[in-house]
Amino acid sequence: MSTLTAPALITSETRETPAPDTRVAGFPDAFALLRPYRMNIAVALVLGVAATGVAAAQPLLVASTVDSLRGGIPRDSVVALFALLVASAVLQGLQQLVLQRSAEKLAFDTRERLIRHIYRLPIAVLERRDRGDLVSRITTDVSHTRAILSSGLVELAVSVVAVIISLVMMALIDPVLLGLAVLAVITVIGVLVLIGSRTRPSGLRLQNAVGNLASVMSRALGAMRTIRSTVSTGREAHTAVRYAATALDAGLQVARLRAVIQTFTGMAVQLLLIAVVAAGALRVASGALTVGDLSAFLMYLLLMAAPITMFGGVLSMLGEAFGALTRIKAIEALEPEQDAPAAAVREPLPGAPVFALREVSFRYQGRTTGSDRAPGLALDKITLDFPTGRTTAIVGPSGAGKSTLFALLERFYDPSGGTILHHGHDVRKLPRDHLRSRIAYVEQDAPALSGTIRENLLLGAHDAADDRCLDALRRVNLLPADGSADDFLDAEVGEVGALLSGGERQRLAIARAFLAGSPVLLLDEVTSNLDSTNERVVQDVVKATDGRQTAIVIAHRLSTVVAADLIVVMDQGRVVAQGTHRELLDSCPLYRELAHHQLLD
Numbered sequence: 001m002s003t004l005t006a007p008a009l010i011t012s013e014t015r016e017t018p019a020p021d022t023r024v025a026g027f028p029d030a031f032a033l034l035r036p037y038r039m040n041i042a043v044a045l046v047l048g049v050a051a052t053g054v055a056a057a058q059p060l061l062v063a064s065t066v067d068s069l070r071g072g073i074p075r076d077s078v079v080a081l082f083a084l085l086v087a088s089a090v091l092q093g094l095q096q097l098v099l100q101r102s103a104e105k106l107a108f109d110t111r112e113r114l115i116r117h118i119y120r121l122p123i124a125v126l127e128r129r130d131r132g133d134l135v136s137r138i139t140t141d142v143s144h145t146r147a148i149l150s151s152g153l154v155e156l157a158v159s160v161v162a163v164i165i166s167l168v169m170m171a172l173i174d175p176v177l178l179g180l181a182v183l184a185v186i187t188v189i190g191v192l193v194l195i196g197s198r199t200r201p202s203g204l205r206l207q208n209a210v211g212n213l214a215s216v217m218s219r220a221l222g223a224m225r226t227i228r229s230t231v232s233t234g235r236e237a238h239t240a241v242r243y244a245a246t247a248l249d250a251g252l253q254v255a256r257l258r259a260v261i262q263t264f265t266g267m268a269v270q271l272l273l274i275a276v277v278a279a280g281a282l283r284v285a286s287g288a289l290t291v292g293d294l295s296a297f298l299m300y301l302l303l304m305a306a307p308i309t310m311f312g313g314v315l316s317m318l319g320e321a322f323g324a325l326t327r328i329k330a331i332e333a334l335e336p337e338q339d340a341p342a343a344a345v346r347e348p349l350p351g352a353p354v355f356a357l358r359e360v361s362f363r364y365q366g367r368t369t370g371s372d373r374a375p376g377l378a379l380d381k382i383t384l385d386f387p388t389g390r391t392t393a394i395v396g397p398s399g400a401g402k403s404t405l406f407a408l409l410e411r412f413y414d415p416s417g418g419t420i421l422h423h424g425h426d427v428r429k430l431p432r433d434h435l436r437s438r439i440a441y442v443e444q445d446a447p448a449l450s451g452t453i454r455e456n457l458l459l460g461a462h463d464a465a466d467d468r469c470l471d472a473l474r475r476v477n478l479l480p481a482d483g484s485a486d487d488f489l490d491a492e493v494g495e496v497g498a499l500l501s502g503g504e505r506q507r508l509a510i511a512r513a514f515l516a517g518s519p520v521l522l523l524d525e526v527t528s529n530l531d532s533t534n535e536r537v538v539q540d541v542v543k544a545t546d547g548r549q550t551a552i553v554i555a556h557r558l559s560t561v562v563a564a565d566l567i568v569v570m571d572q573g574r575v576v577a578q579g580t581h582r583e584l585l586d587s588c589p590l591y592r593e594l595a596h597h598q599l600l601d
């Protein structure tokens with residue numbers, strides 16, 4: 001017996017912003033999901049009803065065949081019976097084909113919708129979500145949802161038709177026997193609905209547990225070196241196993257309910273048959289019923305019993321599907337990044353700086369610690385111009401707010417107060433894609449995407465030819481000396497660039513930015529992993545702005561940026577000074593201290 005219990009860790013369910021819609025999905029949500037496929041569903045329903053109708057004709061033929069057996073084998077009846085059998089099977093096959101194809105389409109459409117939605121979610125929302133859990137919603141949860149169509153509601157609807165036809169036919173054959181059967185069936189359905197309603201919360205619990213397991217594994221796989229080097233392998237593996245145990249718990253609960261449902265329905269159907277056969281035999285003995293009629297009655301009873309047996313399975317499967325749908329809807333309910341209705345591409349205002357910040361403040365969601373002067377604020381009333389066509393460097397101690405400033409220029413977040421202008425226009429009035437396409441941004445840890453060097457380079461310039469890619473690599477000193485340049489473009493960089501060194505990753509990111517050729521270049525701490533030869537690559541960028549391209553560079557190593565046209569010194573979310581290297585050495589104690597530490601003065 002497992003003694004593992006659910007760990008009290010921060011999980012996707014506790015860390016994330018509560019979704020606006022956390023109610024468990026039900027039939028109305030399922031109907032809304034199925035609406036686009038209503039034509040296919042209608043066809044499947046017609047095929048299912050036709051198959052049931054054909055199957056329902058068989059007992060009548062059986063009855064007349066049985067009753068006329070004494071006069072020899074009635075060949076026509078046997079042929080007709082066989083034809084009905086084949087027709088019903090073909091119709092059922094067609095119905096399954098339509099349903100399964102629609103279910104695949106539903107899974108694809110849901111995945112497409114979810115993928116596009118997730119790609120458009122604000123960075124602030126994504127930061128608070130677990131990657132693994134998001135992936136499990138796109139994969140596992142969507143697969144469960146597919147079952148609503150492939151073996152869910154349509155089957156239920158066809159079952160209802162089968163039950164009605166069977167009831168009518170049985171009433172015509174023997175109302176007394178029917179009374180007995182109906183009483184038993186109503187009891188069975190009542191109990192099934194009761195048990196079935198308990199599968200929905202268990203289904204949701206199971207999907208959540210699987211999502212948490214996925215997130216804990218993705219966290220671990222992304223930091224395996226740290227886990228190994230801190231000798232935390234056993235502890236971390238135990239955490240993951242505990243999540244697997246939670247999934248097991250929830251899975252077992254679902255399995256128990258399924259087993260109860262199946263056992264109960266199986267037993268109930270057997271009892272029903274025995275009771276009807278016994279009562280029917282008495283009625284045949286008393287002459288109230290022929291043997292043929294009793295055969296037909298039993299066949300109708302089986303026709304009715306099959307959907308009832310299935311009913312239990314469908315209910316528990318729907319429980320899981322509704323749980324999965326709940327998790328999908330919770331993601332869809334998150335607001336995506338959206339441009340303001342009046343956002344439009346605007347001509348630059350003559351003479352306006354590439355970026356101008358006016359009293360810009362910013363607070364990260366849920367953040368209460370920050371600068372001493374303004375608790376909670378990562379940026380505190382910053383007013384600053386970045387001149388067009390020049391190089392501006394931003395320096396300052398760790399946590400000063402330098403990267404946050406870049407994130408605001410990229411509109412990963414919007415300021416909590418104040419305004420950012422791009423060429424004189426409020427950035428909120430520009431389309432985000434337009435603004436971002438004008439900026440080439442090299443992030444602090446310069447992650448590479450798994451794939452080839454070429455794929456990484458083309459992210460910023462989709463149709464750049466190989467010679468341009470090679471040029472960009474040459475500029476950052478990243479081409480192999482042995483001349484195998486073409487092969488190099490096809491070299492794999494590994495998961496998040498794990499096959500590259502930190503410095504190579506940074507230079508690849510800089511090459512991508514060069515290739516994009518955007519008018520604004522944002523470089524965040526790009527020298528942190530570069531040796532002195534490669535640091536010169538960045539120094540060249542700093543010097544090379546020729547009035548057309550603007551470079552804004554965050555640097556810890558002042559040697560990289562002494563030649564910048566303007567150096568901005570930040571501390572605790574504020575701009576404390578700005579000027580050239582010489583001016584700042586004279587006027588800014590913090591800058592002097594930074595320079596002193598790096599032996600620059």
Ligand SMILES: Nc1ncnc2c1ncn2[C@@H]1O[C@H](COP(=O)(O)OP(=O)(O)OP(=O)(O)O)[C@@H](O)[C@H]1O
Binds near residue numbers: 364
């Ligand atoms: N995504 C985030 N969510 C919450 N707080 C954040 C986030 N990113 C940064 N912060 C906080 O905002 C403040 C400014 O961080 P920022 O990364 O902008 O500083 P920085 O000057 O770039 O530092 P460094 O030189 O170490 O990179 C810090 O207090 C940091 O903890």
